[in-house]
Amino acid sequence: DSGVTQTPKHLITATGQRVTLRCSPRSGDLSVYWYQQSLDQGLQFLIQYYNGEERAKGNILERFSAQQFPDLHSELNLSSLELGDSALYFCASSLSGRAQETQYFGPGTRLLVL
Amino acid sequence: GENVEQHPSTLSVQEGDSAVIKCTYSDSASNYFPWYKQELGKRPQLIIDIRSNVGEKKDQRIAVTLNKTAKHFSLHITETQPEDSAVYFCAKMDSNYQLIWGAGTKLIIKP
Numbered sequence: 001d002s003g004v005t006q007t008p009k010h011l012i013t014a015t016g017q018r019v020t021l022r023c024s025p026r027s028g029d030l031s032v033y034w035y036q037q038s039l040d041q042g043l044q045f046l047i048q049y050y051n052g053e054e055r056a057k058g059n060i061l062e063r064f065s066a067q068q069f070p071d072l073h074s075e076l077n078l079s080s081l082e083l084g085d086s087a088l089y090f091c092a093s094s095l096s097g098r099a100q101e102t103q104y105f106g107p108g109t110r111l112l113v114l
Numbered sequence: 115g116e117n118v119e120q121h122p123s124t125l126s127v128q129e130g131d132s133a134v135i136k137c138t139y140s141d142s143a144s145n146y147f148p149w150y151k152q153e154l155g156k157r158p159q160l161i162i163d164i165r166s167n168v169g170e171k172k173d174q175r176i177a178v179t180l181n182k183t184a185k186h187f188s189l190h191i192t193e194t195q196p197e198d199s200a201v202y203f204c205a206k207m208d209s210n211y212q213l214i215w216g217a218g219t220k221l222i223i224k225p
Contacts, residue, residue: 002157042217043158043203056212090157098211100146100165105157 003027004093004106012112018079021109023091025072029104031055031097032074034066037088037108049074050097081113116141120204120216128224133194135219137204138186146207147187149178152218153200161202162189191221199223 003026013019025032034046045058049068060066063081068074078085088110092103120137127133137147148163164171164178164187171178175194180187187206191198204216 002159043215045212045215048212056210058212100207100211102148102160102163103213105150105159107157 002104002106004091004104006089006091006106006109008109009107010110010112012114013081014114015081015083017081017113018077019081019111021076021078021089021091021111023074023076023093023106025074025091025093026104029093029095030072031094032068032072033092033094033097033103034060034074034076035090035092035105037090038084039087043090046076048097055097078111083113086111086113116206116208116214118204118206118214118216120219122219123217124220124222126222126224127194129194129196131194133189133191133198133221135189135202135204135221136186137188137206137216138184139206139214140185141206141208142182142185143209144206147178147180148205148207148213149189150203150205151200152203158203194221194223196223196225 005024007022031050033048036044046060048056066076088108090108091106094101094103145166150158151161152158175192177190201218203218205213
């Protein structure tokens with residue numbers, strides 16, 4: 001157990017819908033990362049937050065948005081869902097995101113868009 | 115832009131034999147190189163990492179080597195066991211402290 005939690009574990013929805021994925025970082029970690037992993041693919045970095053502020057953006061679609069709240073949990077919002085958005089979404093956390101430190105991954109949310 | 119090339123994409127070895135996965139990168143400023151293991155349907159987990167001030171690091175059956183001049187680093191697993199079957203990802207940290215990931219290697223251990 002990495003200490004990073006994600007909910008829900010599984011999500012099934014229809015095209016055009018909107019969903020929210022939630023992540024709680026390890027105790028003491030200030031930085032949160034979101035990744036997308038499509039079937040049998042690698043990890044695509046989406047976005048990073050540090051202490052409530054956006055720090056870095058990767059290949060995140062305009063239909064996707066995220067935020068980090070004062071209690072440091074983060075939410076990833078996916079809207080106007082398409083079939084191709086079906087994937088595993090991982091959240092990871094690290095202490096500061098500004099040093100050579102380990103990123104700890106949560107168990108992921110498996111999203112299926114029908 | 116910066117990227118990490120990882121080879122091979124699939125590696126099949128006999129149980130008990132060694133496995134080697136290689137990654138190359140283009141940016142000379144990288145100083146931190148972690149390796150993650152991802153079992154089917156599970157989260158990636160750090161198994162070993164290396165910083166640029168050392169050339170090799172070992173942890174039981176796992177070792178990582180780094181050649182900064184040639185810009186490549188490798189994961190070595192000795193005496194492979196069935197539980198080593200997984201996808202392994204290499205990564206390097208860029209100057210903005212972001213991880214740049216390899217595409218992954220599926221390691222299959224044959225009984």
